[in-house]
Amino acid sequence: MAAAQPRNSFNILRDTRFLAIIGQIIFAIIVIAAVYGLMTSILTALADQNLTPNLGVLSNRAGFDIGEAPDWYTSDATYWTAYSVGFVNTLRVVILGLIFSTLIGIFVGIFLLSKNWLVRNISVVYVEVLRNTPLLLQLFVWYFVVMFSLPSFQQSIALPQEGITSLPLRWFAYLIAGYFVRGYLRSLPPSRHAWRRPIVYAALAIIALVEVVSWLGSGWNAALRFELQPWIYLNIRGFAFPEILPTARFAEWLAFITIGVTLAGIAWVYFGRLKEATGKPYPRTLYAVVSIVVLTVIGWLFVSGEPTPATIPVINTDGQTTLMTLEEAREADLLTAEDELFYAQAPMIVKLPQKTNFRFTQGSEISPEYVGLLLGLVIYTSAFIAEIVRAGILAVPHGQVEAARALGLSQSDVLRRVVLPQALRVIIPPLGNQYLNLAKNSSLAIAIAFADLYQIAITIMNQSGQSVTVMVMVMLTYLVLSLIIATLIERANRRFQLVTR
Numbered sequence: 001m002a003a004a005q006p007r008n009s010f011n012i013l014r015d016t017r018f019l020a021i022i023g024q025i026i027f028a029i030i031v032i033a034a035v036y037g038l039m040t041s042i043l044t045a046l047a048d049q050n051l052t053p054n055l056g057v058l059s060n061r062a063g064f065d066i067g068e069a070p071d072w073y074t075s076d077a078t079y080w081t082a083y084s085v086g087f088v089n090t091l092r093v094v095i096l097g098l099i100f101s102t103l104i105g106i107f108v109g110i111f112l113l114s115k116n117w118l119v120r121n122i123s124v125v126y127v128e129v130l131r132n133t134p135l136l137l138q139l140f141v142w143y144f145v146v147m148f149s150l151p152s153f154q155q156s157i158a159l160p161q162e163g164i165t166s167l168p169l170r171w172f173a174y175l176i177a178g179y180f181v182r183g184y185l186r187s188l189p190p191s192r193h194a195w196r197r198p199i200v201y202a203a204l205a206i207i208a209l210v211e212v213v214s215w216l217g218s219g220w221n222a223a224l225r226f227e228l229q230p231w232i233y234l235n236i237r238g239f240a241f242p243e244i245l246p247t248a249r250f251a252e253w254l255a256f257i258t259i260g261v262t263l264a265g266i267a268w269v270y271f272g273r274l275k276e277a278t279g280k281p282y283p284r285t286l287y288a289v290v291s292i293v294v295l296t297v298i299g300w301l302f303v304s305g306e307p308t309p310a311t312i313p314v315i316n317t318d319g320q321t322t323l324m325t326l327e328e329a330r331e332a333d334l335l336t337a338e339d340e341l342f343y344a345q346a347p348m349i350v351k352l353p354q355k356t357n358f359r360f361t362q363g364s365e366i367s368p369e370y371v372g373l374l375l376g377l378v379i380y381t382s383a384f385i386a387e388i389v390r391a392g393i394l395a396v397p398h399g400q401v402e403a404a405r406a407l408g409l410s411q412s413d414v415l416r417r418v419v420l421p422q423a424l425r426v427i428i429p430p431l432g433n434q435y436l437n438l439a440k441n442s443s444l445a446i447a448i449a450f451a452d453l454y455q456i457a458i459t460i461m462n463q464s465g466q467s468v469t470v471m472v473m474v475m476l477t478y479l480v481l482s483l484i485i486a487t488l489i490e491r492a493n494r495r496f497q498l499v500t501r
Contacts, residue, residue, distance in 0.1 A: 109389025256299025432489030
């Protein structure tokens with residue numbers, strides 16, 4: 001046997017793995033020392049100015065009003081309450097922005113591949129112009145150009161216009177006939193698909209003929225008349241829309257809705273498995289929707305039909321409590337807003353905005369700053385999402401589309417059942433990046449004076465002097481919000497990704 005080589009303690013210095021570990025340790029020590037020295041210097045400078053970072057300042061009185069604040073916030077609230085209002089306002093923008101930008105982006109992305117020359121080129125212009133224009137500039141346009149062009153409060157735009165509207169009964173007949181014609185066309189075998197277009201043209205010709213005869217005065221002119229009241233007001237001070245308030249019976253109605261949703265889920269799963277086992281198609285979407293609608297209507301009728309108390313205690317004008325019937329109390333205007341919600345028969349009350357000379361007495365209002373910010377973020381982000389959707393659809397092999405068409409599927413079925421489910425594997429990862437961008441871009445609200453998280457944080461920082469504390473809170477808040485969005489996108493990506501062995 002060969003003699004063993006003597007161990008040299010310096011051989012370890014020639015080991016690349018050992019040297020790499022030592023290098024990383026030294027680099028980490030240098031970084032930690034640099035960060036520690038910087039933080040020590042900052043804290044020392046702040047301590048000399050009596051501005052040592054602390055969270056106790058959040059319990060101090062805020063002393064400022066917030067234009068987009070809920071009813072529970074006042075200027076006497078604490079800084080922490082004001083910060084919470086800013087976070088809620090940011091969530092209002094981000095959540096609605098994610099929903100609307102996704103819907104618009106999907107439609108525009110599909111239109112980018114349309115065979116219609118006009119629709120395709122309008123979508124191309126939409127995407128290219130918005131993607132190559134700075135978001136801040138678009139926010140200025142939506143706020144200072146679009147919002148400021150709305151009329152004054154006294155000349156508010158009312159939708160719909162107040163008055164009497166007539167709907168001809170023949171229009172309802174068109175809807176019913178169209179439903180049955182659509183069902184008949186979908187039931188045609190592949191050998192008779194050529195009949196679809198002539199049948200559609202014939203139906204349109206019949207509708208046109210009926211409208212011409214009605215216009216000449218000898219047609220079916222019976223109509224339903226509706227008295228319309230404005231639901232939405234648009235003016236330079238903001239938008240007003242109905243306020244929906246749950247009553248004391250809302251929980252009972254919600255129980256019926258929950259049962260309907262549960263039955264819909266069971267029907268969806270059952271008929272889905274039945275379709276996989278037998279190959280026979282079942283309209284499980286229709287069954288699910290019918291389950292929810294039927295239970296919702298039944299619950300509303302049942303809850304609304306419950307009797308109200310014969311008499312209720314109210315406080316009269318003399319300040320004394322007396323028993324009166326509900327109708328008498330309403331006529332005497334002795335019921336408070338809480339009493340109306342408690343004794344109402346319906347599960348919900350819809351209060352339409354009531355316009356006076358200077359303000360709205362009821363209903364909900366949103367500021368033009370909120371609308372401008374939401375429109376800017378939605379339109380800007382939807383342009384990027386549309387390009388992502390277009391790329392995802394093009395990534396699906398064309399043979400899949402040809403095979404689906406050979407089976408007799410319509411264009412909408414091909415898109416819904418074949419293309420989009422496969423395109424989601426390509427769409428979801430970059431879609432998550434756009435969601436994160438929208439959440440972070442919401443901080444540009446300060447440019448149009450919307451009271452979001454960042455603007456309120458800047459106000460707190462300027463009043464309290466706690467710049468480090470407030471900025472760290474803002475960074476952590478956006479970090480947590482981004483991590484939540486990233487986690488949801490990652491789970492959706494795992495759900496739709498292709499599983500291989």
